[in-house]
Amino acid sequence: MKKSLSIVAVMVLALFAGSAWASQKVVVYGDNGYPPYSYGEGRDVKGIYVDILKEAFSKMEGYDVEIKVLPWKRLMAELESGKIVAGFPPYKVAARPWMVYSEPILQENVVAFGLKSKVEGKNNWPEDFYSSRVGLNHGFSYENLLGHEGSNAVAEGKLTxxxxxxSPTNLRKLVAGRIDVYVNDQLTDISGFSSEEDPIIIAATVGGQWGYLGFSSNNRAFPYADEFRAAFDEVIKEMKDSGRIDEILKNYMK
Incomplete structure (x- = not known):
């Protein structure tokens, strides 16, 4: 009898110990249409931010993190409502007072893409592009992507x-002549869209923005969110200081 009780006691202790040591499961969402930074390919999630975040999460003890993707506009809506704990890679904008930002992860250089036949010789943003139809991805801030002057030009009717x-949808529109320029990061994957006859080129530099892991201030469903963000920030700082993030980025620039 005593032996049976001892076995039960050991099993109970093991159960409690297992619960104490179990990792917190976390699901983080990225933009599914932002190659080469973040995108879905079949069942796989790929991109520069995905590689950076996977490595960062692997260094965070006590967390078991899965990365999934959603369309950007839906991702932002679900993050704002508190349905998901974190999403990437938002820029820091005043229009999202509900968002809490991580340590900056990666600086992106924003440029204007266009067909060579239409934009060659246009270098000054936004003046050289007045009267142009400008393509943007859903859910991105005009001021953050187009800059202060570009955003003002939209308000004044000088840009549409x-x-x-x-990105793929905008690039198809660019090639079809349905927009005149497409503004996004300089590493946007244009392969498969640009032709030898009239290639897509970078016409002008628009500006630069940092990408973050964004959290909602409405995080009551995720009581671990603040500690998770603090742990993430610490790892990202170390990865930036050591040059590891630059190494990951270089893999995409070969």
């Missing part, structure tokens, strides 16, 4: 903005 779901 047309939004589409993702």
């Amino acid at each position: 903005v047309e939004e589409a779901m993702d």
Whole structure:
């Protein structure tokens, strides 16, 4: 009898110990239409931010993190409502007072893409592009992508903005002549869209923005969120200081 009780006691202790040592499961969402930074390919999630975050999460003890992707506009809506704990890679904008930002992860250089036949010789943003139809991805801030002067040009009717779901959709519109320029990061994957006859080129540099892991201030469903963000910030700082993030980025620039 005593032996049986001892076995039960050991099993109970093991159960409690297992619970204490179990990792917190976390699901983080990225933009599914932002190659080469973040995108879905079949069942796989890929991109520069995905590689950076996977490595960062692997160094965070006590967390078991899964990365999934959503369309950007839906991702932002679900993050704002507190349905998900974190999403990447938002820029820091005043229009999202509900968002809490991580340590800056990666600086992106924003440029204007266009067909060579239409934009060659245009270098000054936004003056050289007045009267242009500018393609943007859904859910991105005009001021953050177009800059202060570009955003003012939109307000004054000097530029017209047309939004589409993702980068591939905007690039198809660019090639078809439905927009004149597409503004996004300089590493946007244009392969498969640019032709030898009339290639897509970078016409002008628009500006630069840092990408973050964004959290909602409405995080009551995720009581671990603040500690998770603090641990993430510490790892990202170390990865930046050591040059590891630059190494990951270089893999995409070969």
